[in-house]
Amino acid sequence: xxxxxxxxxxxxxxxxxxxxxxxxxxxxxxxxxxxxxxxxxxxxxxxxxxxxxxxxxxxxxxxxxxxxxxxxxxxxxxxxxxxxxxxxxxxxxxxxxxxxxxxxxxxxxxxxxxxxxxxxxxxxxxxxxxxxxxxxxxxxxxxxxxxxxxxxxxxxxxxxxxxxxxxxxxxxxxxxxxxxxxxxxxxxxxxxxxxxxxxxxxxxxxxxxxxxxxxxxxxxxxxxxxxxxxxxxxxxxxxxxxxxxxxxxxxxxxxxxxxxxxxx
Amino acid sequence: xxxxxxxxxxxxxxxxxxxxxxxxxxxxxxxxxxxxxxxxxxxxxxxxxxxxxxxxxxxxxxxxxxxxxxxxxxxxxxxxxxxxxxxxxxxxxxxxxxxxxxxxxxxxxxxxxxxxxxxxxxxxxxxxxxxxxxxxxxxxxxxxxxxxxxxxxxxxxxxxxxxxxxxxxxxxxxxxxxxxxxxxxxxxxxxxxxxxxxxxxxxxxxxxxxxxxxxxxxxxxxxxxxxxxxxxxxxxxxxxxxxxxxxxxxxxxxxxxxxxxxxxxxxxxxxxxxxxxxxx
Numbered sequence: 001x002x003x004x005x006x007x008x009x010x011x012x013x014x015x016x017x018x019x020x021x022x023x024x025x026x027x028x029x030x031x032x033x034x035x036x037x038x039x040x041x042x043x044x045x046x047x048x049x050x051x052x053x054x055x056x057x058x059x060x061x062x063x064x065x066x067x068x069x070x071x072x073x074x075x076x077x078x079x080x081x082x083x084x085x086x087x088x089x090x091x092x093x094x095x096x097x098x099x100x101x102x103x104x105x106x107x108x109x110x111x112x113x114x115x116x117x118x119x120x121x122x123x124x125x126x127x128x129x130x131x132x133x134x135x136x137x138x139x140x141x142x143x144x145x146x147x148x149x150x151x152x153x154x155x156x157x158x159x160x161x162x163x164x165x166x167x168x169x170x171x172x173x174x175x176x177x178x179x180x181x182x183x184x185x186x187x188x189x190x191x192x193x194x195x196x197x198x199x200x201x202x203x204x205x206x207x208x209x210x211x212x213x214x215x216x217x218x219x220x221x222x223x224x225x226x227x228x229x230x231x232x233x234x235x236x237x238x239x240x241x242x243x244x245x246x247x248x249x250x251x252x253x254x255x256x257x258x259x260x261x262x263x264x
Numbered sequence: 265x266x267x268x269x270x271x272x273x274x275x276x277x278x279x280x281x282x283x284x285x286x287x288x289x290x291x292x293x294x295x296x297x298x299x300x301x302x303x304x305x306x307x308x309x310x311x312x313x314x315x316x317x318x319x320x321x322x323x324x325x326x327x328x329x330x331x332x333x334x335x336x337x338x339x340x341x342x343x344x345x346x347x348x349x350x351x352x353x354x355x356x357x358x359x360x361x362x363x364x365x366x367x368x369x370x371x372x373x374x375x376x377x378x379x380x381x382x383x384x385x386x387x388x389x390x391x392x393x394x395x396x397x398x399x400x401x402x403x404x405x406x407x408x409x410x411x412x413x414x415x416x417x418x419x420x421x422x423x424x425x426x427x428x429x430x431x432x433x434x435x436x437x438x439x440x441x442x443x444x445x446x447x448x449x450x451x452x453x454x455x456x457x458x459x460x461x462x463x464x465x466x467x468x469x470x471x472x473x474x475x476x477x478x479x480x481x482x483x484x485x486x487x488x489x490x491x492x493x494x495x496x497x498x499x500x501x502x503x504x505x506x507x508x509x510x511x512x513x514x515x516x517x518x519x520x521x522x523x524x525x526x527x528x529x530x531x532x533x534x535x536x537x538x539x540x541x542x543x544x
Contacts, residue, residue, distance in 0.1 A: 061455065091457030101448035105470050114466050118457035166452075173456055 011039045014177050014209055015060060019069035022055050022233075029055045030233045033069075037177060037209035042200045044224035044241070045213040048253050052233040053213040057181045060211075061093050062086045074176035091118030094170025094208075096180035096199075100162040104155035108146060108165050111154050112137040115172025133172075140168040144198060160191035167198060171206075178202065180212040184219065192216075196223040217249060342523055343516025349505065350524050356419055357501040358528065360494075361487040364423045368430030368487070369480045375431050376438035382450075383442070383464065399432030404490060408499040419500025426487050426494070434483045438476060445471040474543045481536035488532055492525055 015037035022030040030052045037043060047053050058064035060073050062081060071078040076089045094115075102111045113129045116137075120129070129137075141147040144164040149157060154165060163183060170178055180199060184192035196212070200223055203210045214220045220227055220241070227244055229237030229252045237248055288294065344350075378384045378392035407428050411421035450467035458466065469476075495503015502521060509518040 087457040087459065089457070090455055093455075095452070095455040097448065097452065099448050101452035103449045103452075103466055103470050104446075105473065106466070114453065114458070115456055117453070117459075117462050117466070120462075169452075169456070 013038050014074055015211070016072040017056075017060075017069070020056070020059060020066065020071060021068035022052075022059055022064050023067045024065070028067075028233060029064075030059070030230075033230070033233075033235050034238075035211075035228060035235075037211055039207040039209055040203055041225040042203040042210045042212065042223065043226045043228060044220035045211060045228050045230065046215070046217065046220055046237070046249065046252055047213075047230035049215070051230040051252070053230055054181055055233075056230065057179050057211065057213060060177075060179060061090050061095070087118060091173055092176045094173050094175030094178040096163070096166050096170055096178065096183045098182040098185045100159070100166045100186075102154035102162055102165055102169075105153055107151050108141065108154055108157065109134070109137055109150040111165055112140055112168045112172050115169040118173070137168070137172055140171050141165070143171075144168045159187050160195060163187065163191075163195050164198065167195075167202070171202070175208060178208055178210045180210060182213055182215070185215065192219060193222075199223075217246075217253075338515040339519035339522070341516065342519040343514075344520050346517055347520065347524075350502070350521055353502040353505050354524055354528055357491040357495075357503075358488065360419045360422050360426070360491045360501055361484060364426030364430070364487050364491070365480065365484040367423070367427040368434060368483060371427060372431050372435035372438050373476070375435045376442060377464070379435060379439035380442045381439075383460075383468075393436075396432050396436050399428065400436070402429075402432075404429040405493065405497060408494045408497045412497055412499055417498040417500075422491060422494040422499035422501055425499060426490060429490075430483055430487070433486075434479055437479050438472075441472045441475040441479065442468050477543055478540045481540055485529070485532055485536055488529055 013036040015035065017033060017035040020030055020033040020035075021028065033052075033056060035043075035056070045053050045056065055064050059066055059071060060078065062078050066079045069079075073089060074092045076085065076092075078089065081089060103114070113133055116129065116133050138147060138150060141150055144167055146157070146161055146164050146168070149161065154162060157165065166183075178199070183199070184195050187195060196219060199210050199212060202208055203225075212224070224241045227237060227239060227241050227249070228235065229249060231252055236251060237244070239248075375392060375396070378388045379396060381389055384392065404425050407425035408422060411424040415421050415424065445468050449471060450463060453463045453467040491501040492503045492506065495501040495505070496507055498504060502525065506518065506521050506525075509515075509521060
């Protein structure tokens with residue numbers, strides 16, 4: 001049973017997924033997944049490669065086709081959006097990626113500013129973001145601790161720094177929700193800890209729910225309020241992190257050894 | 265990441281490497297594959313056949329070497345008495361190349377968006393590629409003749425020929441440069457809710473910019489050389505002076521022209537190499 005902390009429970013969920021099924025042709029990737037994300041909580045999504053973690057994330061922003069079930073994100077019915085509405089939805093959901101996905105040759109500041117592209121209008125054809133936007137972007141860089149690199153090209157930063165810039169870009173969107181798909185899989189353990197710490201701080205301080213997919217169990221135990229575990233596209237585990245015992249999480253990875261075979 | 269979720273109950277043993285394949289991989293000397301054994305003689309026959317068709321003849325080349333030496337000896341000493349005319353025409357050639365390159369690059373970029381498979385819808389992509397292929401298969405000289413008859417003799421016709429020709433050559437390369445950018449930033453821009461134009465502006469162009477610039481410089485080098493040829497059909501530049509000098513057996517003047525062209529082309533090649541090294 002889900003039992004989010006008391007104050008979280010009173011708020012309405014920003015993400016509601018019910019009976020989600022995603023299938024490509026004959027292959028069912030997700031089946032019968034339920035998920036709620038409440039303000040201020042950090043939820044870890046666990047599962048082996050191919051368990052459907054990425055697809056679940058993608059389905060929240062309309063990047064994966066929903067075959068059945070309902071997906072509501074920040075007040076939008078994701079299963080039924082026109083192209084323009086889809087862009088609006090995406091602008092309200094901050095996304096953080098495994099490979100950071102910064103624009104390598106543009107400055108750190110410009111990379112953060114791209115978070116405000118939606119609805120920025122044709123003025124920025126010349127790259128002219130407003131002073132207000134620039135001020136806010138710099139404040140966000142202050143917050144993630146990279147402000148001193150604001151004019152450096154993004155590619156000159158280390159992986160941990162790039163991920164912090166990517167988080168600032170997500171915050172620039174003033175997101176209702178943040179989705180982080182394997183955000184620390186390319187980072188060393190120490191950086192992984194600090195990046196997850198930053199995400200959790202954002203969740204608690206700003207009240208923005210963060211859904212983070214991870215494949216390292218100890219990181220999930222250390223940095224989440226709740227854990228949702230997927231296995232072969234089905235929800236196997238869902239519960240408050242502090243109340244879960246390790247035995248419940250073991251089946252998530254029980255066939256980890258055969259993982260390589262899955263992709264042929 | 266997420267591919268299949270088929271049940272995997274019947275997995276007992278690890279898959280094994282076929283022993284025959286293992287033996288083949290282990291042996292230091294490998295019998296070449298059949299396609300190689302057949303392909304090599306076929307390629308050699310093709311080469312011989314082509315030598316024959318192109319009337320390639322080593323004996324003739326040896327005999328002709330004397331005449332070639334005589335031709336080259338007549339080029340010396342160069343006669344720089346008409347250096348003023350040469351420089352003026354060379355300047356015109358250069359200016360033609362500048363205008364042709366700028367127009368060509370801008371038009372090529374616009375057309376290239378239609379020929380980029382990751383951006384353009386199918387109904388636009390295929391026609392654009394076809395048009396590019398057609399343009400590319402027509403020699404620039406033919407375009408030059410066409411434009412000379414349309415707008416008269418002079419550099420303007422040459423510029424138009426260069427511009428049109430570059431859409432075929434550089435447009436395709438531009439499109440491929442934009443197709444090959446890292447998808448990550450594109451995905452990120454789509455994820456922030458950027459419009460198509462914004463995705464191109466931030467996700468694609470900054471990544472493709474070094475290649476686009478590099479190819480534009482190559483186009484420029486090619487256009488400078490090309491502009492000397494276009495003069496042959498009266499489309500401006502130094503080419504007409506070059507052919508006239510040849511027809512009138514004015515070898516001193518001819519060699520002066522050639523030397524000046526070599527100097528200009530070398531300078532431009534060096535300059536653009538310098539720029540290219542900076543940006544990539």
